[in-house]
Amino acid sequence: MQIGDLVTAWAISDHKRYIGVVTAIVLDHPYKKNIKIHRYKVFFPNAPHDWWNEGTWNKKALELL
Numbered sequence: 341m342q343i344g345d346l347v348t349a350w351a352i353s354d355h356k357r358y359i360g361v362v363t364a365i366v367l368d369h370p371y372k373k374n375i376k377i378h379r380y381k382v383f384f385p386n387a388p389h390d391w392w393n394e395g396t397w398n399k400k401a402l403e404l405l
Contacts, residue, residue: 347360
């Protein structure tokens, strides 16, 4: 995934998929140089909860469009 890619995430509460855009990519463990696991900051314009646009997402929770 890259910045600007469209992704979807599934909401457990209402069983719907929501479309968002990747806005940033960060390392999961920035203090460990040998672990290269990335997390993604995603903006969802119609997020079901406010906290969806806070924090980061792992690759398993997102599906690339």
